[in-house]
Amino acid sequence: MTExxxxxxxxxxxxxxxxxxxxxxMLALIARRPDLLVIATPLAVVTVWSLLTRPSSPPTxxxxxxxxxxxxxxxxxxxxxxxxxGEFDIAVASLQPTRWxxxxxxxxxxxxxxxxxxxxxxxxxxSTRWGWRPVETVSVVAVSPWAGFRWSTQPARHHLTTxxxxxxxxxxxxxxxxxxLVGLHRSARAGEGNEFAGIRRFRAGDRMRRINWPRSVxxxxxxxxxxxxxxxxxxxxxxxxxxxxxxxEGIDGLASSLDGAVRAAGAIAEFYAPRGDRVSLRTxxxxxxxxxxxxxxxxxxxxxxxxxxxxxxEYSARxxxxxxxxxxxxxxxxxxxxxxxxxxxxEALDLAxxxxxxxMMVIIVDTLPDHVVQDDEDQxxxxxxxIRLLERRRELRMxxxxxxxxxxxxxxxxxxxVIRDISRRASGPRMVPR
Amino acid sequence: MNxxxxxxxxxxxxxxxxxxxxxxxxxxxxxxxVASVLTGVVAGRVNWVILTLVVGTxxxxxxxxxxxxxxxxxxxLIWHWLAATDDPLTPLAMPMALxxxxxxxxxxxxxxxxxxxIIDWTVVQRWSMRSGFVVIATVAAWLLVVAMNGxxxxxxxxxxxxxxxxxxxxxxxxxxxxxxxx
Numbered sequence: 001m002t003e004x005x006x007x008x009x010x011x012x013x014x015x016x017x018x019x020x021x022x023x024x025x026m027l028a029l030i031a032r033r034p035d036l037l038v039i040a041t042p043l044a045v046v047t048v049w050s051l052l053t054r055p056s057s058p059p060t061x062x063x064x065x066x067x068x069x070x071x072x073x074x075x076x077x078x079x080x081x082x083x084x085x086g087e088f089d090i091a092v093a094s095l096q097p098t099r100w101x102x103x104x105x106x107x108x109x110x111x112x113x114x115x116x117x118x119x120x121x122x123x124x125x126x127s128t129r130w131g132w133r134p135v136e137t138v139s140v141v142a143v144s145p146w147a148g149f150r151w152s153t154q155p156a157r158h159h160l161t162t163x164x165x166x167x168x169x170x171x172x173x174x175x176x177x178x179x180x181l182v183g184l185h186r187s188a189r190a191g192e193g194n195e196f197a198g199i200r201r202f203r204a205g206d207r208m209r210r211i212n213w214p215r216s217v218x219x220x221x222x223x224x225x226x227x228x229x230x231x232x233x234x235x236x237x238x239x240x241x242x243x244x245x246x247x248x249e250g251i252d253g254l255a256s257s258l259d260g261a262v263r264a265a266g267a268i269a270e271f272y273a274p275r276g277d278r279v280s281l282r283t284x285x286x287x288x289x290x291x292x293x294x295x296x297x298x299x300x301x302x303x304x305x306x307x308x309x310x311x312x313x314e315y316s317a318r319x320x321x322x323x324x325x326x327x328x329x330x331x332x333x334x335x336x337x338x339x340x341x342x343x344x345x346x347e348a349l350d351l352a353x354x355x356x357x358x359x360m361m362v363i364i365v366d367t368l369p370d371h372v373v374q375d376d377e378d379q380x381x382x383x384x385x386x387i388r389l390l391e392r393r394r395e396l397r398m399x400x401x402x403x404x405x406x407x408x409x410x411x412x413x414x415x416x417x418v419i420r421d422i423s424r425r426a427s428g429p430r431m432v433p434r
Numbered sequence: 435m436n437x438x439x440x441x442x443x444x445x446x447x448x449x450x451x452x453x454x455x456x457x458x459x460x461x462x463x464x465x466x467x468v469a470s471v472l473t474g475v476v477a478g479r480v481n482w483v484i485l486t487l488v489v490g491t492x493x494x495x496x497x498x499x500x501x502x503x504x505x506x507x508x509x510x511l512i513w514h515w516l517a518a519t520d521d522p523l524t525p526l527a528m529p530m531a532l533x534x535x536x537x538x539x540x541x542x543x544x545x546x547x548x549x550x551x552i553i554d555w556t557v558v559q560r561w562s563m564r565s566g567f568v569v570i571a572t573v574a575a576w577l578l579v580v581a582m583n584g585x586x587x588x589x590x591x592x593x594x595x596x597x598x599x600x601x602x603x604x605x606x607x608x609x610x611x612x613x614x615x616x
Contacts, residue, residue: 013542016505020538024512029595031516034579035527037598039515041575042535042568043508045602049564090557092547107450109551113560145564147542 006151008055014148017046050148055086058151059117059142065125065135065158069306072165072251075104075126078158080140082119089145091119096136100129100162100250114142128250130164130262132310163305165251166266168412195228234278234294236334237265237304240341240348242285244313246369257342260367262308264409265340273301280334285345287312294334336361338415342368343392343406349399356404363418364399364406450550458553459496462540466492469511469533476526477518484514492537499545508534523583531572539565571602 021043028036059082066076080093095108104124112119119142125135134157141152199212202222210224239261248256255263265281273279273296281292281304290307292300337360341348356362373385396406405418470488474480488510495503511534543561547553575598 011542011545012500012502012504013538013545016502016508016541017538019505020508020512020534023509025595027512027516033516033522034583035519035522035524036512036516037595038527038572038576038579039512039531039534041572041598041602042531043538044598045568045571046535046538048602089560090546090554092551094548094551105552107452107548107550107552109548111547111551111554111557113554113556141546143546146539146561147546 006153007058008144008149008151011143011147011150013146014047014050017043017050017146017148021047046146046148050144050146053087053145054149055088055117055144055151057084057086059086059088060084061140061142061153061155063138063140063155065160068159069161069163070127071163072127072130075124076160078123078125078135078138080121080138080155082114082117082121082142084117086117087144088114088117088119088142088151090114090143090147091121092141092143093121093123094139094141095123095125096139098125098133098136100127100131100133101135102126102128125160127160127162128252129248129259130162130309131312132159132161134159161306161309163309164262164266166270166305167263167409168267197226197228199223200226233272233335234280234333235268235272236294236332236337237268237279237281238332238337238339238341238351239265239281239283239308239311240285240339240343240345241283241311241313242345242348243342245342245344246372254371255369257367257369257372258311258313260369260409261340261342261365262311264365264367264414265308265338266305268338268415269301269304273304274298279304281307282332283307283311284351285313285347332360334360336363336419338363338365340365340367340409342366343396344368344388346395349395352399352404353402356402362404363415364404365414366396366406366408452550452552454552455544455549458540458544459493462496462537462544463489463492465533465536465540466507466511469530469537470514472526472530472533473511473515473518476515476521476524476530481514481518484510488514495541496544499541504538504541507537523580525576528572528576532569535565535568535572 021040024036024040024043028034028040061080061082063078063080065078070076078093078095080091082088082091091112091114093110095103097108102125104126108123110121110123112121121140123138137154137157139152139154141150143150199215200223202211202216202224206224210226212223212225215223241258241261244256244258246256247254248259269279269281276296278294278296279300280294281290283290290311292303292307295303332355337355339348339352339355339362341364343349343364343366352362352364373382373389400406405421407414407418466488467485470485471480474485488507491503491507491510495501495507511530515530539561543553543558578598
């Protein structure tokens with residue numbers, strides 16, 4: 001609650017009417033011109049009216065933001081309520097334009113007529129890009145009748161967390177199982193699960209509900225249905241936040257490389273985490289390294305999305321040396337590593353190759369947007385980009401030659417072919433350097 | 435005034451200003467222009483230089499209503515009236531007063547909210563209804579001036595001034611007591 005800390009002050013309008021009335025009345029008396037009295041009448045009435053209706057005490061102003069966390073494209077409302085402010089006339093709230101924030105009304109300014117010293121103001125806010133950023137300052141003004149006196153305040157800025165709206169994603173392929181005993185993926189071993197493995201003789205410890213009664217009757221000994229154990233996998237999401245390439249126009253327009261990475265990571269996490277698979281998140285190249293330890297469920301998804309929202313690319317902080325990327329991300333113990341990167345910085349490719357050599361299933365999702373080379377403003381920039389992309393193509397061929405698939409993000413089923421391919425390869429013997 | 439602000443206004447202003455604000459600007463500038471023309475009518479000749487000056491300063495006042503440019507417009511209009519006319523009983527003093535009132539009120543209303551804001555119609559209606567009392571007071575003041583002049587009262591200006599103050603007070607008291615919400 002914002003208690004008024006300023007008093008009602010005379011406005012420019014009050015000054016104008018008062019000075020105008022006094023000057024004209026004086027002229028009327030000095031020049032003996034009664035017609036000037038008529039001309040001065042409206043200004044004098046307004047001045048006296050303003051004085052008689054001047055609010056005696058400052059109002060109490062209470063303001064709040066409807067939600068502190070929303071998703072891209074969703075909206076919340078800023079509310080401001082005046083109360084106990086004497087008899088003021090109009091309340092006005094004006095929000096400074098905020099990047100990646102649409103307002104309703106589009107002007108960001110609302111007015112309300114006060115009734116019995118109370119007025120309510122509301123500005124709709126729609127966030128169009130993920131991130132953690134402040135809502136710009138709202139200037140709040142209350143004025144007395146005829147705008148004679150004015151009271152104003154500027155409440156503290158609110159911070160709004162905008163979670164990325166994950167892209168569409170699903171997958172039909174099962175990744176290589178882990179050693180855990182929960183999850184949806186079929187284990188290489190028999191155990192408690194849902195997927196039928198075969199029928200065998202009853203052993204001590206088998207559950208009664210597993211007994212296959214028709215088979216037991218036929219064979220005259222107890223037989224049970226055996227199943228494959230259900231296992232989970234650990235999907236490690238690695239995000240390259242070294243830089244943000246391309247134009248970001250929010251949820252309704254073009255997406256930059258970091259937009260693509262964040263939304264794709266959100267989509268993968270939203271697919272795997274609620275199913276019981278463990279998902280972790282690590283970033284490298286951002287202003288600070290973000291880490292979400294492996295976990296599962298909706299709460300883990302929420303943690304991941306909130307961490308993604310707080311990510312900022314390194315940009316100018318690039319000169320700050322924080323050591324090799326491998327040290328930044330720490331030790332990964334995952335069955336599937338999904339690296340989301342525009343693949344412009346060579347460190348990302350080196351890291352992917354290193355992880356692949358450690359025997360991990362690494363998939364690189366290329367997030368470089370197509371529009372990055374459509375910069376018509378500067379032909380030299382366009383030329384530089386084309387040269388860099390040619391080099392990048394060669395680097396990608398080398399990475400793929402090392403057995404690391406690079407895929408473009410296309411939403412549902414983007415990762416299916418590579419997951420199937422890698423799972424098939426993983427079922428055979430592998431050579432791992434010791 | 436910061437020239438960058440002016441440049442920004444010309445770049446973005448016309449697109450972001452709602453129709454209601456354009457209407458207020460037009461009304462305000464027109465009121466000032468009509469006041470200047472009325473002075474010319476009473477004087478027998480419209481002074482185009484003064485009219486241009488009034489329109490220009492009125493536009494500036496409408497563009498930045500929180501500045502004192504509006505007071506300058508009013509002073510120009512009063513000085514012009516005082517200098518160009520010599521009929522103390524002209525009924526055109528009433529429309530002149532009301533034009534100045536419309537100008538003042540329009541600028542005051544615009545100063546309440548940013549240029550891009552749409553002012554709640556309830557506010558506009560409330561201000562319009564209040565203006566009725568001001569119109570009544572203005573007409574009453576003119577009638578009083580004429581009546582006092584017809585009675586050939588000695589010291590008519592001083593007497594009229596006292597009457598005017600009394601009348602204004604009565605109107606305000608009646609208004610305040612009749613509607614506590616004002």
